[in-house]
Structure formats: C-alpha cells, structure tokens
Amino acid sequence: DADVTQTPRNRITKTGKRIMLECSQTKGHDRMYWYRQDPGLGLRLIYYSFDVKDINKGEISDGYSVSRQAQAKFSLSLESAIPNQTALYFCATSDRAGPGWTDTQYFGPGTRLTVL
Amino acid sequence: SQKIEQNSEALNIQEGKTATLTCNYTNYSPAYLQWYRQDPGRGPVFLLLIRENEKEKRKERLKVTFDTTLKQSLFHITASQPADSATYLCAPSDNYGQNFVFGPGTRLSVLP
Numbered sequence: 463d464a465d466v467t468q469t470p471r472n473r474i475t476k477t478g479k480r481i482m483l484e485c486s487q488t489k490g491h492d493r494m495y496w497y498r499q500d501p502g503l504g505l506r507l508i509y510y511s512f513d514v515k516d517i518n519k520g521e522i523s524d525g526y527s528v529s530r531q532a533q534a535k536f537s538l539s540l541e542s543a544i545p546n547q548t549a550l551y552f553c554a555t556s557d558r559a560g561p562g563w564t565d566t567q568y569f570g571p572g573t574r575l576t577v578l
Numbered sequence: 579s580q581k582i583e584q585n586s587e588a589l590n591i592q593e594g595k596t597a598t599l600t601c602n603y604t605n606y607s608p609a610y611l612q613w614y615r616q617d618p619g620r621g622p623v624f625l626l627l628i629r630e631n632e633k634e635k636r637k638e639r640l641k642v643t644f645d646t647t648l649k650q651s652l653f654h655i656t657a658s659q660p661a662d663s664a665t666y667l668c669a670p671s672d673n674y675g676q677n678f679v680f681g682p683g684t685r686l687s688v689l690p
Contacts, residue, residue, distance in 0.1 A: 466621075495678065504682040505622070505667070520678065552621050564610060565671055565678075569621025 485553030
C-alpha cells in the first residue's frame, strides 16, 4: 500500500460547492502539507501542520481551510469552490526537522480538481 | 524576496548524453538543497540531497553539485535514457525545515 494516499483522485464540482480533499499517511511523520500545482506556476504551499495541534498558513491559503484530525490525517477544504481553484492538489509529509534532520517530503499521488 | 530559478522550462537531449540542469536561488542561505523528479500527473519523488558543506553528491547516474558562493546547484544525469524524461524540481531548505518552496522545474526530454 502507498505510504501517502489522497482521496478522491479526481473530482469535478460546480462553483459555490463545498469540497473536502483527504490525505492519509502511514509513514508516522509529524509534518503534513498541502500544495497546489498549476501549469507554469509550479508547486505552491497552501497550509502545513507540524503536529496535530499546529496549523500554519502557506503562501496561498485564501479560500482554503484545513483540519488535522490525527497524526496520520490532514484534510483540505474549499468552502465555496471557484473556477480558479481548478488545479492538481498534492499532500505531502516529512519527518521532524532540526540539526541533522531534513525535511525531505513524500508526496501523495495527487487530486485533480476541476471547478466548473 | 526569496526566489528560485531553474535554467529552462524544457531541455531536450539525445539518449546517451549528459543532461545538466541548473538551479539558482536568491535571498536564501540554504543549509541543504534537494532535487525531486516529477512525472506527469504524479507527485514529486525525492532523488538527492546535498548539504552546504558538500561540494558534490552522487547516486548511480546522478550527480549534484552545490556552490554556495554562486548560489547555484547543478544536477547531472549521465548516460541519459528516455526513461529519465520527467520534470526535475529543486528545493532549498534551512536546517529547521522552514522553507517549503520548490523551483518551477525543468522538463527534460531524452530523445532516442
């Protein structure tokens, strides 16, 4: 089984709908991340969480919210989807960082979201 | 502001040749730099990490260099194969994992 899983893998929705993307990991990592990827813009960080009680905004958090339900689960919500949120969304995990550690990230397979 | 540039959006080379990809960064002082591979529609996969006190790192046909004076990392694939065709991303980071920024990537195509 994959270490980082995302559901759904593909989703088509309409403007104004609320949607939730889910991420689960079996790597035992503390840190989890949500990115979006658009052609020509690369990966951009939406939110990140260093542990269950820690949630931080990334570069482009407007229009998104997250929930860290457990160490292994991190969900991304679009409260009211709009067409420019059409993108490929990735969840990632990493082990804790500090001297001697690195934040090498392990990505899920992605969710392709289309907002009509 | 911090900025990462990768030499070109796309690079085409002939099979068997060495591919060289460039990552330049500004307003950063990374403790290490990572390279990832991404295939179309899939998540990036970690390849190599090089620390600021290392000049060069190798893994099979891959070689990475890190020049903190030039603020540049070079990523080489020797004896390239069509299976190496993918987008390659660089990601500088500090020791506390506080930088979550990836370069825009270079799409490499190895032609048979």
